[in-house]
Amino acid sequence: MRIGFIGYGAIGRDVIERIGREPSGDWVVTGVLTRSDRMIPGIPSTSRLSEFLEYEMDLVIEAAGQDAVRAYAVPILDAGCSLVITSVGALCDDGLARDIEAAAAASGVRVFFPSCALAGLDRIAAAREGRLDRVSLTTRKPPAAWYGTGVEHRYDLDRLTAPVRVFQGSAREAAQRYPQSVNVAAAVGLAGVGLDQTSVEIWVDPACQHNVHQVEVEGEFGRFSFEVNNFPSENPKTGVIVAMSIMKLLKNLTAPFVMGI
Numbered sequence: 001m002r003i004g005f006i007g008y009g010a011i012g013r014d015v016i017e018r019i020g021r022e023p024s025g026d027w028v029v030t031g032v033l034t035r036s037d038r039m040i041p042g043i044p045s046t047s048r049l050s051e052f053l054e055y056e057m058d059l060v061i062e063a064a065g066q067d068a069v070r071a072y073a074v075p076i077l078d079a080g081c082s083l084v085i086t087s088v089g090a091l092c093d094d095g096l097a098r099d100i101e102a103a104a105a106a107s108g109v110r111v112f113f114p115s116c117a118l119a120g121l122d123r124i125a126a127a128r129e130g131r132l133d134r135v136s137l138t139t140r141k142p143p144a145a146w147y148g149t150g151v152e153h154r155y156d157l158d159r160l161t162a163p164v165r166v167f168q169g170s171a172r173e174a175a176q177r178y179p180q181s182v183n184v185a186a187a188v189g190l191a192g193v194g195l196d197q198t199s200v201e202i203w204v205d206p207a208c209q210h211n212v213h214q215v216e217v218e219g220e221f222g223r224f225s226f227e228v229n230n231f232p233s234e235n236p237k238t239g240v241i242v243a244m245s246i247m248k249l250l251k252n253l254t255a256p257f258v259m260g261i
């Protein structure tokens with residue numbers, strides 16, 4: 001499987017290193033689309049989409065941001081490559097979501113949304129096979145995760161001594177307002193009762209050591225809830241599990257046994 005990447009940050013670099021450590025995996029990284037021209041040792045890279053598309057890829061992994069999904073998803077699918085999207089919040093734009101689905105269908109390729117920082121997107125989506133009554137997400141991250149977001153301008157992050165709820169609303173609003181921080185909200189919304197029906201709370205918590213996501217789901221199947229406590233990666237906004245989740249997806253696509261899809 002020939003794989004291209006959009007973005008060479010915390011997630012992209014980690015996945016590429018993990019692929020390099022698994023020589024038995026049937027994966028070759030053929031190139032990286034970067035924001036500015038930069039050299040990546042041993043891997044072709046470019047900031048130009050036309051050049052990127054010449055790398056001959058079966059699958060492209062987006063690990064760059066919601067803008068990159070807006071700019072590149074449709075042309076990449078039109079070129080016949082399947083796509084992994086981490087910046088799921090881009091699909092809060094219903095028109096873009098429809099265009100991405102139509103482009104994938106027209107090219108006969110697929111778009112994958114791994115669980116990334118969350119768990120159990122498979123279970124939420126399975127529950128949607130019956131009646132779903134309620135889905136909610138509560139996200140808590142330490143102050144360090146909120147620099148470079150709108151929260152930084154509203155609170156003195158260095159001096160917070162108690163948890164502060166900085167958002168309460170729908171999954172759509174959450175993922176649009178905090179595009180680098182709660183793509184998980186869009187993922188839960190799209191997998192379950194919908195972006196506008198999924199309720200989300202976001203907290204900045206100075207006592208938090210992890211990036212925490214709590215999900216509660218109720219419906220015809222019964223009820224489940226879970227909490228993930230993710231160690232941050234080199235990017236404090238992003239859990240280290242995200243790269244692992246992408247590796248699991250690559251194994252799902254190539255291994256004879258597919259566990260917990």
Ligand SMILES: NC(=O)C1=CN([C@@H]2O[C@H](COP(=O)(O)OP(=O)(O)OC[C@H]3O[C@@H](n4cnc5c(N)ncnc54)[C@H](O)[C@@H]3O)[C@@H](O)[C@H]2O)C=CC1
Pocket residue numbers: 006007008009010011012033034035036063064065066067068071086087088115116117118179180181183184187235237238239242
């Ligand atoms: N679904 C989920 O659970 C999660 C989703 N994410 C998404 O993944 C994104 C990337 O996360 P990290 O790797 O931690 O971020 P990062 O900031 O460490 O790296 C992003 C890289 O992408 C590059 N980039 C940005 N826009 C680009 C563009 N238009 N074209 C090419 N390269 C571009 C940046 O220069 C940077 O090198 C986040 O912004 C978020 O949207 C992150 C964590 C969890």
Ligand SMILES: O=C([O-])CC(=O)C(=O)O
Pocket residue numbers: 117179180181182183184185211212230237238239242
């Ligand atoms: O890694 C996380 O905690 C989640 C994240 O950044 C996102 O959903 O965009």
